[in-house]
Amino acid sequence: MSKVSRAFGAAMLCLGLLLSVGFVMAKQEQTTPAKDQPKKEKTATVNGTVSAVTDSTLTIIDSQKAEHTVAVTSETKVTKAGKDVALADVKANDVVTIEVKKGEGNTWTALKISVNSE
Secondary structure, eight states, rough: HHHHHHHHHHHHHHHHHHHHHHHHHHHHHOOOOTTTOOOOOOOOEEEEEEEESSEEEEEEEEEOOOOOEEETTTTEEEETTTTTOEEEEEEEEOOEEEEEESSTTTTTEEEEEEEOOO
């Protein structure tokens, strides 16, 4: 009887350990996104030559001769030769690289405009 009791006890101990490991593994797999983490924005990079500049938009022509108009906000960072500049310092025929955020439909908003030095 004692061998049967020991075997049964050992089997129960093993079963308990396996169940415990299963619960711990299942708990680790359940990940919920933190509320504090911001959603990643859908961004893209657009390269081209400036054809027009206004207070709120920048229009460029890309290498395939397609025209793109990008909205510019007060949050848009503009750099030229590695230094921060105003949007007014961007001129027609400047070659630029623009990091854009895709919005509703086919709208783009510039996050960063880099005027490439020649």
